[in-house]
Amino acid sequence: MGCKSFLYLSLVKVTIKIQEQNVTADLAKPLDISITLKASKKNPEAWYLEPPVIKPVQIGEWVAKVSEGSSVNFNDIYFNPHAHGTHTECVGHISEAFHSVNDSLKKFFFVAELVTVAPETRGNDQVISAKQLKSLLNGTKPEAIVIRTMPNISSKKTRKYSHTNWPYFTEKAARFLREIGVKHVLIDLPSIDKEKDDGLLAAHKAFWNYPKEPRLDATITEFIYVSNKIKDGRYLLNLQIASFHNDASPSKPVLYKLIDDENNTKN
Numbered sequence: 304m305g306c307k308s309f310l311y312l313s314l315v316k317v318t319i320k321i322q323e324q325n326v327t328a329d330l331a332k333p334l335d336i337s338i339t340l341k342a343s344k345k346n347p348e349a350w351y352l353e354p355p356v357i358k359p360v361q362i363g364e365w366v367a368k369v370s371e372g373s374s375v376n377f378n379d380i381y382f383n384p385h386a387h388g389t390h391t392e393c394v395g396h397i398s399e400a401f402h403s404v405n406d407s408l409k410k411f412f413f414v415a416e417l418v419t420v421a422p423e424t425r426g427n428d429q430v431i432s433a434k435q436l437k438s439l440l441n442g443t444k445p446e447a448i449v450i451r452t453m454p455n456i457s458s459k460k461t462r463k464y465s466h467t468n469w470p471y472f473t474e475k476a477a478r479f480l481r482e483i484g485v486k487h488v489l490i491d492l493p494s495i496d497k498e499k500d501d502g503l504l505a506a507h508k509a510f511w512n513y514p515k516e517p518r519l520d521a522t523i524t525e526f527i528y529v530s531n532k533i534k535d536g537r538y539l540l541n542l543q544i545a546s547f548h549n550d551a552s553p554s555k556p557v558l559y560k561l562i563d564d565e566n567n568t569k570n
């Protein structure tokens with residue numbers, strides 16, 4: 304019969320225990336901090352690559368596009384996880400030995416601290432320093448940190464970053480995060496390191512403790528975008544990747560506001 308029933312869930316309250324902390328979040332209100340990958344000039348770019356390509360498979364006369372007579376839309380996608388949008392990487396990004404991010408990230412919910420930082424000027428560079436992170440974290444030692452850099456303009460979602468010398472972490476800043484036990488760093492820049500650093504990757508190495516004792520379970524997520532509507536503070540983070548056997552994968556980090564959070568003074 305024509306009877307349909309819909310259930311509108313306006314509040315989906317979950318309480319989970321993470322690292323001995325009970326946190327309650329409303330899963331009906333996701334705050335998506337990923338950038339949508341598009342095959343257009345509007346997609347962000349870094350590392351000197353052209354935009355991604357999404358195009359129908361073509362075999363002889365057959366074009367896999369419904370509007371061109373195919374029964375299905377069936378696209379090939381060409382993109383680079385590091386250059387074209389939100390992605391999560393593991394130490395395999397800088398190691399001689401192969402490591403897959405799909406083996407590094409085995410849990411998907413974390414308590415995360417969202418902080419906003421205005422990088423400091425050092426010569427011709429803009430840097431995020433250990434002192435700034437220390438002061439923003441104010442003694443908290445989160446499992447994940449989400450960093451929103453200032454100025455936070457929505458053009459970050461479409462910016463062409465190649466040759467722009469974007470702001471980056473000092474080596475000390477990355478080491479500080481490792482030392483306080485942060486496992487997952489998320490940032491709204493193409494890299495936590497300086498664009499042109501002659502292959503030094505000092506912050507990546509410090510964060511992963513590479514090559515001394517590589518932290519195989521630590522990840523770096525780059526190219527996120529955190530709307531100005533989201534306030535600094537503690538959140539439940541759901542960090543999901545596509546299951547690629549590769550050093551990096553496109554990812555979808557989503558924040559959930561915590562309800563009645565006694566440990567959160569900010570939101």
Ligand SMILES: N[C@@H](CC(=O)c1ccccc1NC=O)C(=O)O
Binds near residue numbers: 350495496499500501
């Ligand atoms: N900064 C490095 C290059 C680099 O880091 C890089 C190059 C291509 C694709 C990704 C890179 N790093 C990403 O985190 C260099 O100047 O050699």
